[in-house]
Amino acid sequence: MGTIAASPTSLASPANQPPPSPLRKIAAVASIAAGIQFGWALQLSLLTPYVQLLGIPHKWAAIIWLCGPISGIVVQPLVGYFSDRRTGRFGRRTPFILAGTVLVVVAVLLIGFAADIGHRYGDRLDHEQPGRPRTRAIAVFVVGFWVLDVSNNMLQGPCRALLGDLSGDSQRLTRFANSLFSCFMGAGNVLGYLAGAQDGLHKFPLFRFTATPACDVYCANLKSCFFISAALLILLTVVAVAYVREQPWDPDTATDQSDELSPPTRANKSSGNSSVFTALRNLDRPMWMLLLVTCLNWIAWFPWVLYDTDWMGTEVYGGSSQGKPDRVRLYDRGVRAGSLGLMINSIVLLFVSLAIDPLARKLGVKLLWGIVNFVLGICFVMTIVITRVAEKEREKRSHGGGGAVVVEPSAGIKSAALAVFGVLGLPLAVTYSIPFAMASIYSHGSGAGQGLSLGVVNLSICLPQMVISLGSGPFDAAFGGGNLPAFIVGTVAAFVSAVGAATLLPKPKNSS
Known part of the structure; x- marks a missing residue:
């Protein structure tokens, strides 16, 4: 394949x-x-x-x-x-x-x-x-x-x-x-x-x-x-x-085993009608399945990528980017807390990346990708839970204070939100590596070019990004505003991509 x-x-x-x-x-x-x-x-x-x-x-x-x-x-x-x-x-x-x-x-x-x-x-x-x-x-x-x-x-x-x-x-x-x-x-x-x-x-x-x-x-x-x-x-x-x-x-001498890098075959050099569009039309089933799962995976990721710090400022901290100064200050604090979360996320990404190959050998690439996509979906569910808990806490404080109270969320809510950022470093490490590794492996199995195969994988990342960038705003507004509608879409896509990764992807030949 x-x-x-x-x-x-x-x-x-x-x-x-x-x-x-x-x-x-x-x-x-x-x-x-x-x-x-x-x-x-x-x-x-x-x-x-x-x-x-x-x-x-x-x-x-x-x-x-x-x-x-x-x-x-x-x-x-x-x-x-x-x-x-x-x-x-x-x-x-x-x-x-x-x-x-x-x-x-x-x-x-x-x-x-x-x-x-x-x-x-x-x-x-x-x-x-x-x-x-x-x-x-x-x-x-x-x-x-x-x-x-x-x-x-x-x-x-x-x-x-x-x-x-x-x-x-x-x-x-x-x-x-x-x-x-x-x-x-x-x-x-x-x-x-x-x-x-x-x-x-x-x-x-x-x-x-x-x-x-x-x-x-x-x-x-x-x-x-x-x-x-x-x-x-x-x-x-x-x-x-x-x-x-x-x-x-x-093309006349590049078939020797001692060449450091794998070259194209001579047949391709002589093919006058070869083009990127012809190559795309010739995509085989394994690559189409990889593109489908990758596309679903990034439909899940992009609402978070676009709105992670805004979620901290708006839903978790209860601030607003516009309006009264105290609400704006609260929003700014939330955004800075989100930046701290991104730092934690990057540190987890750095260290988890080193464990991907041992995990892939133990669990198999398909099962590993399916598991972390399921973790991705659970994290998005937790954003909804944390948002609701934070809202109830603000309502309780407002009633207790006799009116609107603009204060930061409790330490427990802050910790839970930052924990979501940290745990998301696990699926992100797999997302940054496994799809590209599988594209390279599939290309070896068929004799396809590394460059084109990896470029095609990038298509399945960029197209969802465009759809989410253009559609998430109107979609959120249609369901009452805020970031949760887009996060719900991401949750569904994450669970579907988890199933797809574990079941749809063909097993590469001579997998090791």
């Missing part, structure tokens, strides 16, 4: 798979995930407030975030397809990884200096025209934001594909490589959230230039964080690329 049916478009076969590479090389490539995820954490924690600082209305901020899934739908499959077929002297994945890193640096400069560039070309400062959008700065920011998402997608797909190449036909090593990638993602999250939480980075001598008349303290800190992010990514990428040298692929 396989990803893409064996045909003239197949890219590799088990017969010409090279032996697996040393673990140190796999670790060097996987470490790039820390640099990528450092930037993602900064995006999640810092960029939405920065968008509003530039004058973009809050309701339009969500539209800007759609560039992530849109670029993921287009970029990753195309990059994967062409990286499978590249014949240049620097290998197949390395040029895309380097290009993605360069584009990240360009995007960081555009985003960080958007306010300065806008002011240089005519934007007025806030004290000159209070409340007026900085249109030129917004234009520079939007371009930089799109470039950042495109470059991140250029990086992730080839990095995971290179891990699959280095793992050879060893299913155990493929699972371990992807779990190590997940572990570095957790480390990048922790570093990113820690950096984003600092408010004095711009005071360091190295970053004093970041504060300008057009860029206030918040903006200067954001600049500093993104410079650190770019430097970390450049360092990790250069080390990995220099240490793990891809062998250039020659």
Whole structure:
């Protein structure tokens, strides 16, 4: 069974798979995930407030975030397809990884200096025209934001594909490589959230230039964080690329067993009508089942990804992002508590990722993914329970106080909410590794290309993200507002994906 049916478009076969590479090389490539995820954490924690600082209305901020899934739908499959077929002297994945890193640096400069560039070309400062959008700065920011998402997608797909190449036909090593990638993602999250939480980075001598008349303290800190992010990514990428040298692929000589990375077959090189669309049409049943389960899994995840800190501020703490000052302050406290929860979640993700391969060998990949999806559903049920308990507690305090009482929830409710964040690190670690490992394994079974297979998996992540991003707001409003309607949808999707993972996914051949 396989990803893409064996045909003239197949890219590799088990017969010409090279032996697996040393673990140190796999670790060097996987470490790039820390640099990528450092930037993602900064995006999640810092960029939405920065968008509003530039004058973009809050309701339009969500539209800007759609560039992530849109670029993921287009970029990753195309990059994967062409990286499978590249014949240049620097290998197949390395040029895309380097290009993605360069584009990240360009995007960081555009985003960080958007306010300065806008002011240089005519934007007025806030004290000159209070409340007026900085249109030129917004234009520079939007371009930089799109470039950042495109470059991140250029990086992730080839990095995971290179891990699959280095793992050879060893299913155990493929699972371990992807779990190590997940572990570095957790480390990048922790570093990113820690950096984003600092408010004095711009005071360091190295970053004093970041504060300008057009860029206030918040903006200067954001600049500093993104410079650190770019430097970390450049360092990790250069080390990995220099240490793990891809062998250039020659269709006439690339069938030797000693080749370090698995190449496409000669048949595919001579196929003139081969295209990404043809490859997608040829997807075999195992890959379709993997895409279905992954899609359901991410329908469950995205309501939480979009609204986790808002849930803490609104439902758990009882605050509001608008209205009376005391309610706004309570909401802010809840959001900060949610940020602490995300930090806990990232730490759990980091350590659980190291245990995925032993668990997969003991339970089997299908059962493991089914169990953690069931845990995901239970966690979402607990968000509903915690919300109701917090509401009853506020009602009780209000009656006891003779009117509306605006106070933080009890320590028990806070602890329960943070526990949900922490436990969710377990299914998140599996979500970040197992689907990609299975795509690589299926591609070895059929001779499909690593890059395209992993790019197609990304489609089943980006499409649910677009649906949830566009539909959750109206859906929540139709059922009385708040975050619980979207969480209920996530609960149902989590349980369905649990059943699908345990029953629908075909068992790979020669599984180990």
